[in-house]
Amino acid sequence: MITLAGSHRRATCERAGRTHFTLSTMLRHLVFAAILKEASCVQPEAPPPKAAPLRELPWAQLNFLHTTDVHGWWGGHLQEASYSADWGDYVSFAKHLRDKADADGSDLLVIDTGDRVEGNAIYDSSKPRGKFTYEIAKEQHIDLISSGNHELYKADTAEGELLHTVPDFAGNYLASNLDIYNPKTGKLQPLAPRFKKFTTKNQGIRILAFGFIFDFTGNANNTVVQRVADTVKEEWFTEAITDRDIDLVIVFGHVDIRSDEYALLFKTLRTVYWDTPIQFFGGHSHIRDYKLFDAKSVALESGRYMETLGFMSIDGLSTGGSEKQAPAPQKSKITFSRRYIDNNLYSMHHHSGKDEKSFPTKHGLDASKAIGDARKSLDLSHKYGCAPHDYWVNRRPYPHNESIFTLLEEQLLPQSIASSPHLQSGSKALVITNTGGIRFDIFKGAFTKDTKFLVSPFTSALRYIPAVPYKAASQVIKLLNNEGPIVLEMMAQNAFMQPPEVHAARFRPHILQSHTHIPTKYHYDQSPLTAHDAELFPGYTTHDDVGTDGDDTIHTEIKFYNVPNCIQSTVGFKLDDEHEPETVDLVYNEFIQKWVLLALEYAGRRYADGDTRSWEGGKSFTDIMTDWVGEHWGGEC
Structure with a gap:
């Protein structure tokens, strides 16, 4: 179903976008502005998102939120309306979706696949670098997290991962093919645990998870990246995948989902788990993408720079059961669904079912304040x-x-x-x-x-x-x-x-051509609202392995060269x-x-x-x- 999200009163910090307006559009935004004066804005420099037709989230049995390649954009985009929400808003959004899962008995997992550093003044202009980043990042509850290549270019950044991010997400940070020389002992050790087996809160879905980085060769000499082809031959890996008491395998990491590394991991895992669903999450390419490996295995990649909140859901999994739910067998058909959410409050309010009063959480507001305080202390508006x-x-x-x-x-x-x-x-x-x-x-x-x-x-x-x-x-x-x-x-x-x-176009030549477009028919029962109801404006129009209906916000196409x-x-x-x-x-x-x-x-x-x-x-x-x-x-x- 496609809807026009919310009412005009739903904008907590909805600020005017970088587009050309008709008179009617200008009047709508004047209404927004009047409301906003009474609202508590998070990053007040940012423009408000515009009203746009939205596709619903395909909520299911097991749901995921995914970020990757944030590169320090904790404050969101202060000059682009479509991506103007900040990390604190994301903290609030994730909380509301967790509450939804608890209420209906489903489950939600939050995942980040690396490159949280280098690319924004909050990180790059701080002394020491990372002074604010580590504290801001840990405000989000992340269930599975890994390193990217930008955490490894410089020795002090890699040490920052070991000394800050790994303990901040203890038990959730995985490093299946990444080692570091401990600065205290001088000995080589895994940056974090190699894998993890856990069960979800509400249904007891039994998950085996691995966290990888691609075959990176530009890392500082205090880290060692093992080739994926060598890692799958390691005794710990071959032993880990002997566990048959598994409902789902998750492979996440800083790896292009169409890479040779993930192709090898899929092939290796599928030879053992011939009927078990395998879910991949990737990164590094800075694009939105979704790949089908087979009927029971897919991969999601969720953009860059806090432009995209990736949403993924799976239905039909077997479960181990919990105190409130009995175990369940796998269904004959596994259903995978994806959505690329534009990172703004207009989308977040709608998808969470909240409004300007009920959406902000104290935790989220505190995180937003910390981001604002960091920006002020670094004089980023100079x-x-x-x-x-x-x-x-x-x-x-x-x-x-x-x-x-x-x-x-x-x-x-x-x-x-x-x-x-x-x-x-x-x-x-x-x-x-x-x-x-x-x-x-x-x-x-x-x-x-x-x-x-x-x-x-x-x-x-x-x-x-x-x-x-x-x-x-x-x-x-x-x-x-x-x-x-x-x-x-x-x-x-x-x-x-x-x-x-x-560079990602080497696997996807269509992204640098004008082949994608807004389709005239959608894979929904209800037709989309037309420009008469809400003006379409430029944005992501993603074409992936299952079509062109993955973006939550319907946009006109932007051409990339x-x-x-x-x-x-x-x-x-x-x-x-x-x-x-x-x-x-x-x-x-x-x-x-x-x-x-x-x-x-x-x-x-x-x-x-x-x-x-x-x-x-x-x-x-x-x-x-x-x-x-x-x-x-x-x-x-």
């Missing part, structure tokens, strides 16, 4: 400049005057590098950076400290190799971007330079100059140094790490970008 218009990561083709990569290539990088004292002596340079280092769009208006870390959260600095023969240096960008030996080597190492959601691995700027000359330079300084983001050196070797010039130099004393790209914004986008918005 303004560096004003963006003249929107710049997109992949909502515009590249090149395009609204592509963030065209902005970098044609203005920010050449102007920043040209102002360096080193190049003022007449040297020429090629500047290369990977597109995956840019994590989010820039919206027209204030460019704040918050924006700075949303767009570029990483600490990578620029490095350079002086006086590289131009004929070799000019081949680097081609080798990094074209299909060839370097790209094949990156694939072998699970190392990629593009944004995750672009491919971008290259890397972009290149010239400084002191142009590519079409009649006379090319003999040598250039080759400047690049240090994150891609390994691949730059390999490309030069393929181009006939061998350089080692010791031949590279720090650019401008190790100044990060993030700070270079921020200085450029202050110089070129100054003034009032």
Whole structure:
């Protein structure tokens, strides 16, 4: 069933969206605003969600809420109405769904599959990093939780997982193929337990759970990621799957659901549990997706950046029984259902059956206050400049005057590098950076400290190799971007330079084309409300293995475009100059140094790490970008 969620009085902190309004829409939002003055807002800077037609949650016997790749967006999206709810709202939402499960005798499990860090100023600008993140994250009751790759890039971040997140979620944090050197003992140990067998609260559903990370190779040297293919041969794993007293196997983790790792895990488990349902939860790709393995096994992936709350349900499972319910056999048909919830209060109120008065819980409000206090203490609203218009990561083709990569290539990088004292002596340079280092769009208006870390959260600095023969240096960008030996080597190492959601298209080519659309007929008995009832506006229109009806909110389509691995700027000359330079300084983001050196070797010039130099004393790209914004986008918005 599809409904128009709620009434206009349902908006606790519903704030105006970034869209063009008709007069009637404007009047509706004036009504919203009048109500909101009497409401207790959580993150008051954020815009309110808009009324939209919603699909119901397919509530069933066993239900799940799933987050992944939060990347520190605890405060939600302060410039996007569809994703404006914060972590505190999610705490309240999960509480209401747990209460619903307790009331009707079903069960609810909450799952997070990693990459909670790096990508937002609440984490990246705090000192020490994680100062606020650990306290905020643990406010949610999470039943199964794992690490992502971003928890492992730096040794201190990995230690933070061991010392904070693992004990905060003791018994629920699993690490099936991840070890860490304990900083106190120096000994290698599992980051957390390898697996877990437990029963659900209300029905006694017996679950065997594993928590994995993909075959990651870029981790700091205080952690060890074991290949999944090796893990399934371990004695502990083969022994764990001898347990036949199981109603459901859950495999969750920071793994693309269409990856070789999950394909292998499904094959291995299915040979033992030939008739037992197997539920996968994934992450890492920053997209919404749902995969069918077979009639009794599916996988859910739930987006990124607190844009999506994944909902999953299963009906027909056998149970072990509880004090209130007798054991039950497995039904002849297992039914799996999914829903991708837009993370805003409009959706949350409707799906929880609450309104502006009954929705907030004290626990949720406390978590929201902690997020607001963290933002204030970090001065995240500090303004560096004003963006003249929107710049997109992949909502515009590249090149395009609204592509963030065209902005970098044609203005920010050449102007920043040209102002360096080193190049003022007449040297020429090629500047290369990977597109995956840019994590989010820039919206027209204030460019704040918050924006700075949303767009570029990483600490990578620029490095350079002086006086590289131009004929070799000019081949680097081609080798990094074209299909060839370097790209094949990156694939072998699970190392990629593009944004995750672009890289995900290797398994899903349709996501970078305009094949998805809002269908004219839905898989429901009731037709959707039309634009006459509520205006459709751009948002996710997901196409997965079972169709196009997975998103809870019905949107018009947003087109996404491919971008290259890397972009290149010239400084002191142009590519079409009649006379090319003999040598250039080759400047690049240090994150891609390994691949730059390999490309030069393929181009006939061998350089080692010791031949590279720090650019401008190790100044990060993030700070270079921020200085450029202050110089070129100054003034009032």
